[in-house]
Amino acid sequence: MEIILSNVHFLRPAWLLMLLPGLALPWLWRRSQAQQRRLRGIIAPHLLPFLLVTPEDRHRWRPVHLCAAVLVVGALAAAGPTWEQDRPAFVQNRAPLIIAVDLSPSMDASDVSPTRLEAAKHTLQQLVNRRSGARTALIAYAGSAHLVLPATDDPALLDTFVQALSTDLIQRPGKNVGAVIEQAKRLLAVENTPGTLLLMTDGADAGALDSLKQSLEGSALQVLVMAVGSASGGIIRDANGQPRTDSNGRPALGTFDAAALKALAHATDAPLGSLTLSGDDLDWIEGHVRQHFQAASAEQQALQWKDAGYWLCGPLLLIAFFSIRRGWSVNWSAVLVLGLGFALTPAPAQANGWADAFFTRDQQGRWAFEHQHFPAAAALFVDPYWKGIAAYNAADFDLALATFAQLDTPQAYFYLGNIYVRRFTFDQAIAAYQRALQLQPQFPEASANLALALALQQDTDSAERNTPEVKPDAIQFDKQPGKGQSKPLLTPQASSDERWLQNLTTSxxxxxxxxxxxxxxxxxxxxx
Structure with a gap:
C-alpha cells in the first residue's frame, strides 16, 4: 500500500479535539500525585528533599496511561485518516444506462447482416450480459417513443424484451428523438443519479434537431449516438427474409443518412460511434457511461476518499488486552447497557413483552419486512398499506385484497390490479389500473400493467371465440363401480412474480x- 504524504488528511477533523484530553491526562495525573508540591507550603523547601522517602515504583504504566492511549488512538481513528481516492469497482455497474432503439422500417435493411435491427439486438444482448447487475432501461421509438422496460438489473428480463423488438410494433412513422429524450429524463428523475442515453439508429429527422439542445439543458443526461448501417445502404427485408417492395414494385432500400447522424450528435453534444460487432463498440459505450457517472455524480464526489481509520482498530484491541491486569478494575455498565439493547431487539417471527413495551406494532412489522419475514410482517402491521404490501409479498392475496380494498390511493389500486390479473379477472384488473391512473396520471408501472391486462383479455376472448363447439358422441367410463378412488386436481397458485409471468398466455x-x-x-x- 503506497501512501502519498501530500494526500494525507482527515475526513472528520473535529474528532482530533479528543487528542487534547488524551495528551493532558498523564500530565494531570502526575501533577496530582506529586507529594513535593503538596508539602511545599508546609515544610521548608530546603528541608523537603531530605525528609521525603519516595518508594520505588516498579509499574511504569498505569491505567491513566492506557486510558490516554485509547483516547489518542481512538481520536485518530474516528477522525478518518485517508490518503487514497475511493474508486469502487461497482461504479460502472451502478451507472444507469437508457437504451433507445430505432424501430423505423429502414432498420430492416440488410447492409448489416442479417439486418440492422438484428445486429443491434445482438450487440444489446452482449451489452446487457456484460453489465450484469447494472440498472438498464429500454425505449423503442420511431415517430413516437415508448417505454419498453423501466430501469432494471435483471439481464434475463431485458433480453426477453430486446428480442421482442421489431419494426412493426410502432405504426407512427418518423424518428422522434425529442420524445426519447423526454422519456429518458423522466426515467433519470426516478433514478436520481446521472445517467446515459444510448441512441441506436440509422438516421434522424433533420427538421426536429434544433430543439434537442434546449431539451438537454440543465439535465444530468449524457447522450451517445451509435450509427447502425453502412453508407451503401441495403434492401429492406421482411421477417421471412424476403425483400420488401415500394409502390412501384421495386425492392425497398433502407437509407443510411450519415449527415443527419452527425447533425444529431452535434445537436445533442454527443459522441458518435458505429456498430462494429467486434466488441470495440461495447468498450466505447461502457467507457463513456463510466466517465460520465464519475464526473457528474455527487455521490461519487462524497465517496472519493477511502477511510483508513479502521486500521487503528488493531492497536486499540492490543491496548485493551494489556488493560486486563491484576488490581485494575473494569466498569461493566457499558456492557450491561449493550446486553439490555440486545434483549430489547424484537424477534422476527413473533412479538414479545419487551418488543411491545419499546416498539410499536408497525415498527416490529417493518423490522420483519426488511428481514423478509413477510407472513410475520403482515400479522404485525397495523398500517393498512404496509399490511397489504407484506401480505402481497407473502402470497397471501386474500388478505392483501381485503386490505388494499380499504384504501383509495393509486398504489393500492395498482396492487389490486395485480391481484386481479393473477386471478385472471381482467375486467376488475383493468378498472383498478384505470382508477390508479386517474389518481396519479404519471404512473408508468400502472400504464404498462394496464396494457398487459388489455392484451391478456384480448387473447383470452380470442381463444374463447375460436374454440370449436364439438359435442362428444358418447361418454364411456371404464372404471367399475366400487373400484378406484377419485381425487380433485389442484393447480398450485403462483407464489412469485417469476412463476406468474411464466404462466402468461401472451407474448x-x-x-x-x-x-x-x-x-x-x-x-x-x-x-x-
Missing part, C-alpha cells in the same frame, strides 16, 4: 404492440 411482442397502439391513440400526433 412480449403482442404485449408491446398492444401497449404502443394504446399510447399512440391517447397521444396527439403533434405531441412528442
Amino acid at each position: 412480449p411482442a403482442n404485449f408491446l404492440r398492444q401497449k404502443f397502439r394504446l399510447q399512440d391513440q391517447a397521444t396527439p400526433k403533434d405531441t412528442p
Whole structure:
C-alpha cells in the first residue's frame, strides 16, 4: 500500500479535539500525585528533599496511561485518516444506462447482416450480459417513443424484451428523438443519479434537431449516438427474409443518412460511434457511461476518499488486552447497557413483552419486512398499506385484497390490479389500473400493467371465440363401480412474480404492440 504524504488528511477533523484530553491526562495525573508540591507550603523547601522517602515504583504504566492511549488512538481513528481516492469497482455497474432503439422500417435493411435491427439486438444482448447487475432501461421509438422496460438489473428480463423488438410494433412513422429524450429524463428523475442515453439508429429527422439542445439543458443526461448501417445502404427485408417492395414494385432500400447522424450528435453534444460487432463498440459505450457517472455524480464526489481509520482498530484491541491486569478494575455498565439493547431487539417471527413495551406494532412489522419475514410482517402491521404490501409479498392475496380494498390511493389500486390479473379477472384488473391512473396520471408501472391486462383479455376472448363447439358422441367410463378412488386436481397458485409471468398466455411482442397502439391513440400526433 503506497501512501502519498501530500494526500494525507482527515475526513472528520473535529474528532482530533479528543487528542487534547488524551495528551493532558498523564500530565494531570502526575501533577496530582506529586507529594513535593503538596508539602511545599508546609515544610521548608530546603528541608523537603531530605525528609521525603519516595518508594520505588516498579509499574511504569498505569491505567491513566492506557486510558490516554485509547483516547489518542481512538481520536485518530474516528477522525478518518485517508490518503487514497475511493474508486469502487461497482461504479460502472451502478451507472444507469437508457437504451433507445430505432424501430423505423429502414432498420430492416440488410447492409448489416442479417439486418440492422438484428445486429443491434445482438450487440444489446452482449451489452446487457456484460453489465450484469447494472440498472438498464429500454425505449423503442420511431415517430413516437415508448417505454419498453423501466430501469432494471435483471439481464434475463431485458433480453426477453430486446428480442421482442421489431419494426412493426410502432405504426407512427418518423424518428422522434425529442420524445426519447423526454422519456429518458423522466426515467433519470426516478433514478436520481446521472445517467446515459444510448441512441441506436440509422438516421434522424433533420427538421426536429434544433430543439434537442434546449431539451438537454440543465439535465444530468449524457447522450451517445451509435450509427447502425453502412453508407451503401441495403434492401429492406421482411421477417421471412424476403425483400420488401415500394409502390412501384421495386425492392425497398433502407437509407443510411450519415449527415443527419452527425447533425444529431452535434445537436445533442454527443459522441458518435458505429456498430462494429467486434466488441470495440461495447468498450466505447461502457467507457463513456463510466466517465460520465464519475464526473457528474455527487455521490461519487462524497465517496472519493477511502477511510483508513479502521486500521487503528488493531492497536486499540492490543491496548485493551494489556488493560486486563491484576488490581485494575473494569466498569461493566457499558456492557450491561449493550446486553439490555440486545434483549430489547424484537424477534422476527413473533412479538414479545419487551418488543411491545419499546416498539410499536408497525415498527416490529417493518423490522420483519426488511428481514423478509413477510407472513410475520403482515400479522404485525397495523398500517393498512404496509399490511397489504407484506401480505402481497407473502402470497397471501386474500388478505392483501381485503386490505388494499380499504384504501383509495393509486398504489393500492395498482396492487389490486395485480391481484386481479393473477386471478385472471381482467375486467376488475383493468378498472383498478384505470382508477390508479386517474389518481396519479404519471404512473408508468400502472400504464404498462394496464396494457398487459388489455392484451391478456384480448387473447383470452380470442381463444374463447375460436374454440370449436364439438359435442362428444358418447361418454364411456371404464372404471367399475366400487373400484378406484377419485381425487380433485389442484393447480398450485403462483407464489412469485417469476412463476406468474411464466404462466402468461401472451407474448412480449403482442404485449408491446398492444401497449404502443394504446399510447399512440391517447397521444396527439403533434405531441412528442
